Amino acid sequence: MNKDKSTEEKIKDAARRVFTQKGYAATRTRDIAEASGVNLALLNYYFKSKENLFDIIMLENIREFSHSVLAILNNRDTSFYQKIELLAAHYIDKLIQNPEIPIFLLAEVKDNPKKLFAALDKRADFKNSIFVQQWLELKDIKKTAALNPFHIIMNMVSMIIFPFIANPMIRNRTGMNQEQFNNMMLERKKLIPVWITEMIQQK
Amino acid sequence: MNKDKSTEEKIKDAARRVFTQKGYAATRTRDIAEASGVNLALLNYYFKSKENLFDIIMLENIREFSHSVLAILNNRDTSFYQKIELLAAHYIDKLIQNPEIPIFLLAEVKDNPKKLFAALDKRADFKNSIFVQQWLELKDIKKTAALNPFHIIMNMVSMIIFPFIANPMIRNRTGMNQEQFNNMMLERKKLIPVWITEMIQQK
DNA sequence: AAAATATTTAATCATTTGATTAAATCAAAT
DNA sequence: ATTTGATTTAATCAAATGATTAAATATTTT
Structure with missing residues (x-):
């Protein structure tokens, strides 16, 4: 329960980078997962959807x-x-x-x-x-x-x-x-x- | 052979509008076809691909x-x-x-x-x-x-x-x-x- | 009218993509 | 050591999307 917090932050940091660079439409959730060194499933587990993360x-x-x-x-x-x-x-x-x-x-x-x-x-x-x-x-x-x-x-x-x-x-x-x-x-x-x-x- | 020219132009006009408004990534070729009152098949027949048209x-x-x-x-x-x-x-x-x-x-x-x-x-x-x-x-x-x-x-x-x-x-x-x-x-x-x-x- | 060309229709492909699931593994807390 | 929670893996869905095809229809040219 008291987790590192770094995982959620890592995803957000990567999302910030990828979204900023490519824009919403051109960004693939897979890109973000990869950029954050995290699994696509986990990304959705944490943030529910691309739009929500954005x-x-x-x-x-x-x-x-x-x-x-x-x-x-x-x-x-x-x-x-x-x-x-x-x-x-x-x-x-x-x-x-x-x-x-x-x-x-x-x-x-x-x-x-x-x-x-x-x-x-x-x-x-x-x-x-x-x-x-x-x-x-x-x-x-x-x-x-x-x-x-x-x-x-x-x-x-x-x-x-x-x-x-x-x-x-x-x-x-x-x-x-x-x-x-x-x-x-x-x-x-x-x-x-x-x-x-x-x-x-x-x- | 000597066609109206208006069809190709209609597609290009619509493409200009839609691309300009939504950007490349967010634009669907179907949007352009619809906006130009033309069939999706025809769009590809004329312009071969989305990227080419863009x-x-x-x-x-x-x-x-x-x-x-x-x-x-x-x-x-x-x-x-x-x-x-x-x-x-x-x-x-x-x-x-x-x-x-x-x-x-x-x-x-x-x-x-x-x-x-x-x-x-x-x-x-x-x-x-x-x-x-x-x-x-x-x-x-x-x-x-x-x-x-x-x-x-x-x-x-x-x-x-x-x-x-x-x-x-x-x-x-x-x-x-x-x-x-x-x-x-x-x-x-x-x-x-x-x-x-x-x-x-x-x- | 006949032939040639342009356009439409509808069906279909193959990929990509956002999202989910269930089971397996790992880490931490008790 | 066991339990609990976090993370990974791999498989899979369903929908969206770019693109193609073949046959039907309309339009233009000859």
Whole structure:
């Protein structure tokens, strides 16, 4: 009864890897069993079905993602600009470690939005975040551009995440290798906050 | 022998729709047959296999994409800045019509880069485009930032394409409906060129 | 009209795949 | 040592799926 716990975790780890790499539809439960060094029968014994296992993995993915954004956006001890710097640095580092997460997540969300959004914390609503609050204060005090803050967030997220999604295409078109690509993304940790600030400043 | 041509085209149109919406792995040849109002046997009679049909569709997708970028980037009659405006306007319009193309394309490219890149025109290499040429001239004359031009291209492409990829997520997090989202993207046709110009200008 | 070509129908294959079962083996707890 | 629970093995199901076939029907060409 008090088992190692490592078996269930081993299966989940393998599932995370295989699902992330191949997507739900292209993943065979046999692949996961093999990747976790465990028998197919045991996989079903523990997780009942492919879909159930997938849901568990996705839930964890989304929770983790959501939580780490919130932690930055809702920190009262950092300034608006510091948050931008932290977001860029934090995400680029994370995505260099796990480059396939975004395309996997977004592709699966597209296929089944309802189920996955049910897993999202309602409080993660960024409209009420401290980040947006600070934006509004800045806007009053410094007369920054009367720009929909969505644009700014969208630009930041786009410039951080999209290159990872388009990685194979970018590397093919530019001839960069993976290391050069990563270095370029590391450069962007400093550049993106600068660009965002320029966007905000009133001309 | 000289047949309507409409049957083969009907199948291809349906295949494009279904593949684009569900991805290769999740697409059933029966879905395509049904969607094209044609018999499964006929589909195989014409296209031999699912993979073959997919390759044909993808080839056309990639060629079309590649061609339309090149046409803008290599036009000698437009200025550097005009190209930026044209790219933003052209792509945002196109993506509002076909929002699922990018995620489909990038997901499949990730799964099978080699096959798909073989279809890409080598001359589409944007390093040698007139656009980059004009960038280098600008850099000399106006002393714009000594910035890797990849960053600029990447930012532009990111800010244009990413929102469409993240559409379901964005709408869920912000509460926008599809029309509001589209309007926001239309606003960006004017905004993105401005932002890009600001990035280029030496501070 | 006759011949040739295109399309449909329906049946059928062989594989793949998610899932289950029952018995065997292994490990840990009592 | 025995019992209990965890894991493996191997066999097997049923359904889904890509693909093929042969015969029937429709359409076009000659």
